[in-house]
Amino acid sequence: MPSASVQEFLHDLLQQLGPACLKTDPSLISGHLVDWRGRYQGRASAVLFPDSTQQVAQMVRLASKHRVGLVPQGGNTGLTGASVPDDSGEQLVLSLSRLQAIRAVDQANKTMTLEAGVTLAKAQEQAEALGLLFPLTLPSRGSATIGGNLATNCGGTAVLRYGNARALCLGLEVVTASGDIWSGLRGLRKDNTGYDLRDLFIGSEGTLGVITAAVLALSPRPAALMTALAKVSSVESAVGLLGLAQSKAAAQLTGFELMTWSSLDLVSQYFPALAQPIKGMGSADLVLLEISSPSGEAEAVALLEDILSRALEAKLVEDALVAQSIQQAQTFWDIRDHITLASSEDGHQIKHDIGLPISCIPEFMTAMRQELQDLLPGVRIINFGHIGDGNLHYNVACPVRPESWADRGQRQKACADFMHAHEDEIHRRVHDRVVSLGGSISAEHGLGVMRRDEAAYYKGPVEIGLMRAIKISLDPLNILNPGKVVLV
Numbered sequence: 001m002p003s004a005s006v007q008e009f010l011h012d013l014l015q016q017l018g019p020a021c022l023k024t025d026p027s028l029i030s031g032h033l034v035d036w037r038g039r040y041q042g043r044a045s046a047v048l049f050p051d052s053t054q055q056v057a058q059m060v061r062l063a064s065k066h067r068v069g070l071v072p073q074g075g076n077t078g079l080t081g082a083s084v085p086d087d088s089g090e091q092l093v094l095s096l097s098r099l100q101a102i103r104a105v106d107q108a109n110k111t112m113t114l115e116a117g118v119t120l121a122k123a124q125e126q127a128e129a130l131g132l133l134f135p136l137t138l139p140s141r142g143s144a145t146i147g148g149n150l151a152t153n154c155g156g157t158a159v160l161r162y163g164n165a166r167a168l169c170l171g172l173e174v175v176t177a178s179g180d181i182w183s184g185l186r187g188l189r190k191d192n193t194g195y196d197l198r199d200l201f202i203g204s205e206g207t208l209g210v211i212t213a214a215v216l217a218l219s220p221r222p223a224a225l226m227t228a229l230a231k232v233s234s235v236e237s238a239v240g241l242l243g244l245a246q247s248k249a250a251a252q253l254t255g256f257e258l259m260t261w262s263s264l265d266l267v268s269q270y271f272p273a274l275a276q277p278i279k280g281m282g283s284a285d286l287v288l289l290e291i292s293s294p295s296g297e298a299e300a301v302a303l304l305e306d307i308l309s310r311a312l313e314a315k316l317v318e319d320a321l322v323a324q325s326i327q328q329a330q331t332f333w334d335i336r337d338h339i340t341l342a343s344s345e346d347g348h349q350i351k352h353d354i355g356l357p358i359s360c361i362p363e364f365m366t367a368m369r370q371e372l373q374d375l376l377p378g379v380r381i382i383n384f385g386h387i388g389d390g391n392l393h394y395n396v397a398c399p400v401r402p403e404s405w406a407d408r409g410q411r412q413k414a415c416a417d418f419m420h421a422h423e424d425e426i427h428r429r430v431h432d433r434v435v436s437l438g439g440s441i442s443a444e445h446g447l448g449v450m451r452r453d454e455a456a457y458y459k460g461p462v463e464i465g466l467m468r469a470i471k472i473s474l475d476p477l478n479i480l481n482p483g484k485v486v487l488v
Ligand code: 2HG
Pocket: 139, 156, 337, 339, 340, 343, 351, 352, 385, 393, 395
């Protein structure tokens, strides 16, 4: 039974906005109370579905009146538990899924103004219809929403060239914790008029305000994108290949992803048809390179071939496969995009989303592998990601190989047991080393609840004190996503 304040809130809400603005049926809301990995299970008596910014504002005003915590939610594709309620049963989910409008497009200014619930895939399609590119991209683009992308300042596979979500947003509309609407939907590339409120809300994970709409910056659309897979014998070679590719292709290098053998092996096991193209490459670590060309496919292929032949000569690369068609180029991305899905098929892993100076990555990987193998012999390190911008998903999985469990349930249980038994210690060891090398414990996924306490530990009192001061001044009643990012 929810507390009196939640019941009064729901009563007032129904009076003001009618029954279409919320759902309470457990079978209809259960998917909103747990993250997609099944790692964070919360409780809530209702999920709110506003259909406009004004309704969001009304809901926040009521929440403030009754002191009820609201958890803003987009596509619920995050990895840190930021978009699900806690297990008190006292918070309510605020889904932005009905805010679906494309409010404006400006072809000459290369911008579009979208509401928060538009999916990333739809935003990409809308830009394409304008003959332009919205370059933000991630494996979960079909469900992830623009509001969630900005609230978490997500990264993805094109950060190397175009920057993360923050770099692609020019303006915001935000409902503040007091229920006011800040209309900051400016389409300006230069606006130096005091504190940057937009940048404060981006990446705040719904703890400072609710993003309801955004002006997104678009780019010219390349005439062609081409990809290649390069077999590297060490991470030093991958870093060397990055330097070579950047010197030859400069801004035309738009993707550079590391896929170590252990992560490719999971894709081969759980999505064997997808992994066909890499069958001949042996048990090797691969780099996926993407080149964009303003003139066409032939130029992109020529540039890729030039980079790869120089890399073969310099012994940075042992073998390479250049996509022979746009379709094949896409199949290489499909392999990359299925690593996370294959990982969750396998079972829970101890996940990391580390950012390092690129120069430190080889040292980190050698020393970390040794440390983890000494600690837990046979442990599997499922390491992959955006090495081109220094962000790796350094995930750790239980030592026993999955084929030894024919039964999916048993395998999943063993992986979950491993995770619960070793998670704290492995996080601490990985993050101590990352921080000692000047790195970050969350390069693109954010803090949510998963990294909140670790962030407090590594950031120290001054930085956390400043974050807390911001939270308290913008949300003094702690209504917005309470318990996420920083405790007050
Ligand atoms: C990716 O790059 C995502 O595919 C997910 O950030 C990373 O599964 C992960 O650890």
